[in-house]
Amino acid sequence: MERIPILKFGDILLVTIQVDFHDRIALALQEDLTEKIVNLSAKGVLIDISALEMVDSFMGRVLGNIAKTSRLLDCYAVLVGMQPAIAITITELGVTLTGIHTALTAEAGIDLLNDMIKSKSNGKVHAKRQVAKWR
Amino acid sequence: MAIKSQEERAISAEEDIILVRNSVKRVTALLNFSLVNQTKIISAASELARNTLEHGKGGRAIIQLVNDPDRVGIRLTFEDHGPGIADINRALEDGFTTTRGMGLGLGGARRLMDEFVIESKENDGTTVSVTKWIEKS
Numbered sequence: 497m498e499r500i501p502i503l504k505f506g507d508i509l510l511v512t513i514q515v516d517f518h519d520r521i522a523l524a525l526q527e528d529l530t531e532k533i534v535n536l537s538a539k540g541v542l543i544d545i546s547a548l549e550m551v552d553s554f555m556g557r558v559l560g561n562i563a564k565t566s567r568l569l570d571c572y573a574v575l576v577g578m579q580p581a582i583a584i585t586i587t588e589l590g591v592t593l594t595g596i597h598t599a600l601t602a603e604a605g606i607d608l609l610n611d612m613i614k615s616k617s618n619g620k621v622h623a624k625r626q627v628a629k630w631r
Numbered sequence: 632m633a634i635k636s637q638e639e640r641a642i643s644a645e646e647d648i649i650l651v652r653n654s655v656k657r658v659t660a661l662l663n664f665s666l667v668n669q670t671k672i673i674s675a676a677s678e679l680a681r682n683t684l685e686h687g688k689g690g691r692a693i694i695q696l697v698n699d700p701d702r703v704g705i706r707l708t709f710e711d712h713g714p715g716i717a718d719i720n721r722a723l724e725d726g727f728t729t730t731r732g733m734g735l736g737l738g739g740a741r742r743l744m745d746e747f748v749i750e751s752k753e754n755d756g757t758t759v760s761v762t763k764w765i766e767k768s
């Protein structure tokens with residue numbers, strides 16, 4: 497079966513969704529990504545949907561699930577390139593995509609991912625210091 | 632109202648949802664719908680085609696180009712002979728699903744289109760027809 501390629505750049509996985517985003521391809525992507533996040537210890541996933549001409553509630557659910565699953569695996573997901581017409585349409589459809597980080601361009605998305613990854617590791621250092629103080 | 636053209640597509644596999652979307656897209660572009668309205672119509676078609684396949688156990692889509700004196704439009708009819716819907720009002724509520732969907736398809740399609748008609752009989756099937764108009768300039 498056709499699958500969506502997942503590229504790796506440092507800590508970040510990059511996925512570009514093609515026009516014909518069938519249900520089975522979408523579900524396979526969800527599985528492949530989960531596996532790669534773990535195997536490659538990815539810290540961020542950038543999902544580019546600029547080629548998509550529409551997002552229906554099924555795709556919205558898959559995208560939301562990818563973001564949620566990534567979070568559970570200690571990885572951030574950012575959705576980039578949503579066409580304005582799609583933003584208007586999914587809002588009216590009622591798809592909320594809560595908890596999904598978005599950026600307008602791939603470049604801005606990578607910046608956002610790097611910021612989130614960095615501020616998280618700073619946060620960790622902070623937590624350790626706190627523990628040290630309490631002891 | 633006159634029907635100017637009509638195209639029919641069987642919905643029996645997941646790939647058919649994409650074929651329906653593509654046919655719908657062609658007609659919306661032909662009618663010069665704005666990009667936002669094209670996106671709304673294609674999304675409504677996708678939701679309803681998926682319902683025909685998933686809940687209705689397959690059926691067909693009829694894509695019509697319709698014409699009034701002062702407006703033209705696209706009418707999409709989705710028919711199946713599946714289990715039907717016991718309580719249409721509940722099925723239309725956002726979030727209501729008997730599977731594990733998002734429960735946004737029927738309500739969403741109604742919001743995205745100008746007209747929405749649903750007929751369903753238990754153990755007999757479901758027909759949903761939606762229309763979006765564009766004023767003649």
Ligand SMILES: Nc1ncnc2c1ncn2[C@@H]1O[C@H](COP(=O)(O)OP(=O)(O)O)[C@@H](O)[C@H]1O
Nearest residue numbers: 682686687722728729732733734735736737757
């Ligand atoms: N063609 C159909 N045949 C039978 N039941 C349907 C059909 N379309 C919708 N339904 C019922 O209405 C419910 C709501 O549909 P929808 O709003 O599209 O949400 P979802 O598909 O996510 O469940 C479905 O869960 C199903 O029970």
Ligand SMILES: [Mg+2]
Nearest residue numbers: 678682732736
């Ligand atoms: Mg549905």
